[in-house]
Every structure is written in C-alpha cells, then in structure tokens.
Amino acid sequence: MTAASYPVIRCDGEENLGGPCDNEVGLPGATTVAEVRKGNPDWHPRPGGRDICPDCWKDDIR
Numbered sequence: 001m002t003a004a005s006y007p008v009i010r011c012d013g014e015e016n017l018g019g020p021c022d023n024e025v026g027l028p029g030a031t032t033v034a035e036v037r038k039g040n041p042d043w044h045p046r047p048g049g050r051d052i053c054p055d056c057w058k059d060d061i062r
C-alpha cells in the first residue's frame with residue numbers, strides 16, 4: 001500500500017497522562033480536513049487549527 005493521501009486530524013492534546021497524544025482519525029471519502037471534522041463530531045476543533053480527541057477532551061482540556 002502507498003502512503004495515505006486522504007486528510008486526517010490529529011489530537012493536539014499535550015498534557016494527557018504526561019505525554020503528547022498520538023490519536024488521529026480520518027473519514028472514508030473525505031477530501032478535506034473540514035470534512036473529517038464534520039464526520040467525527042466527537043472530536044473538538046480548537047482555535048489555531050488544533051484538534052482534541054474524545055479521550056483528551058474528557059480529561060481537562062476546555
């Protein structure tokens with residue numbers, strides 16, 4: 001398989017359990033990051049283009 005060329009969003013939670021969070025998510029058929037966000041309502045876009053995954057959001061990031 002070749003490297004994926006579809007967009008993904010990555011979690012920018014940086015204070016989760018003492019280290020950066022490596023979660024990322026995509027969306028089948030999506031061609032833009034905006035579509036990925038729209039298809040993953042459990043993820044939380046933050047100012048500055050950051051995204052927070054559901055796990056980190058539950059912890060303490062507001």
Ligand SMILES: [Zn+2]
Pocket residue numbers: 011012013016021022023052053054055056057
């Ligand atoms: Zn996370």
